[in-house]
Amino acid sequence: MTNTAPTTDLDRVIGFTIPGRHTRGRVARLGPVLDEILSAHAYPEQIERLLAEALTLTALLGSTLKQAEGQMTLQAQTQGGIVSLLVCDYKNGELRGYVQFDALRLSQLGKNPSLFALFHKGHLAITFDQATTKERYQGIVPLDAGSLAEAAQSYFLQSEQIPSLVRLGARRDRETGKWIGGGLFLQHLPEGEAGRERLHVRLDHPEWQHVEALGSTMGVDELADAAIPLESLIWRLFNEEEEVRVLSGADLARGCRCDPGYITGVLAKFPEEERAAMADEAGVIAVDCVFCSKKFPVKLADFVPPPL
Template sequence: MTVGNKLAWDDTVLPFQLDNSDIRGRVARLDGVLDGVLRQHDYPPIVEALVAEMALLTALIGQTIKLRWKLSLQVQSDGPVRMIATDYYGPTEDGQPARIRAYASYDVDRLTNGAPFDQVGKGYFAIMIDQGKGMAPYQGLTPLVGGSLAACAEAYFAQSEQLPTRFALSFGKSREPGVGEYWRAGGVMLQHMPKASPFAKGNEATGESGLLHARDLVDGDDSENWNRVNILLNSVEELELIGPMVSPTDLLVRLFHEEAPRVFDAQPVRFGCTCSADRVRQTMSIYSQKDISKMTNDVGRVTADCQFCGAHYDLDPATLGFEATKAADDDE
């Protein structure tokens, strides 16, 4: 797949703050990241759309968290698309890009001609944070509600974090003369700065399925500010979100100039996978040689494929498991 002309703000997440309304946010543009994620698989277009939306949400949410290691988003459902999983790895050093990977599991015979979200049924949307060795991982769940993955993420933040959150996303295939089709995505995330939630005072939850909604979490001036900024965001056009003609800073000025927008350093994002032969061996280190023998194929090898990037590993079973008789270096 040939990607169109690269722009300075492609594959970046720009943090900003609206000083007059106590609201923070992110603007994301993804281009090469989606190319890297989707070209690893031959997904039907309707599945590609769901993966593109999930990757965009992952980029926006991941940049809001001070990560030592990994943020994961996951959808599990009983619908035609059984699972969508994404990982966001924070930059290891200042100035380095964050990395995103994603994949989906689906039943092609059950896919319909409906909207992308129609392909997921009942299930849950999960956010997991793993700060690495010595830190307990965190996981929060919310039901699949609202008609989009973005709505599920909004419900998660309202229910699990009690943070009013709003996403405006756009994604699709771009077509340019002389250039093949390729996916682009862009979006804005708004989030009210953390405060004591008025819901704690006994307000009713007004969201779908009895869940909290962003409006349940603000009152007084905060509610007025939140409503005003959301009305401004409602005026955004899809092409403004995706680009390529409108830069993220110009978009913020166009939407929120009266809210005193202030931008911070943009975070570059790249497609990247962390799989390796050593990680496969580490995963299999819990198995005995008897277990390993059951995984061995007819030519005496154990094979594994990475669901995220498609990498194929062909390993000597004697180097695997806690009863390994050969060093990994002997399988080169």
């Protein structure tokens, strides 16, 4: 395995396989992308850390899509929780995300609240939308794990019967003070991609136990260290394996898909009287994007058809 990664390795995700262990994996690290997304909101530190980990998880899972125009969405929702809604999505290397929360109740917690303290009783939904076939795959698991990483592992075990390991971490860079998120995603495929049915996967397979034990040693400091190339992380874990194949990766970027044309098109689908009810006294509909916090004023006059 040749190390060709940049000196500062940020906003990138790569895949790899370990044929002799019937294992596939992904490793990702986010930097400026996180800063762009988080800077659009005045989130407190607890929410920034939560969203940073969620976006890293979204990059890991979304990059497994085989079709570039496919979309993966991660949504955590609760009833009565401090965090009422968390949404992230991935499409063709672009990420976006936001969080709705009760600021007053959050202020009463410490700096490192547990997942249960933030969400109480809720669920995590992971959805894969295929671009070409238009098929949708969704799995929902309760948010009763200790972390988002553990909740994602439960999703793959319950929804797809695939033993998986997810490691996530986010911390502020010591020099810049900006967030860096890193993640590792491993899956066991006992007979390879085209192997036996997933329902028959043995969770106690010694090959998987070996890989899982190695992957579990990867800590936050390594995952979120921009000076360590992603290829080096893989090498540190699996350098004693007979063969490790590093696959092509993807660059990551912030990508909010809101624009005036799209918003006007959505509003045009509403009846004229409903659009009028949305507008202010000046005849302007103010549309806010929850992802990027931008405001888009749309005039009612824009919907008037041209004279014949």
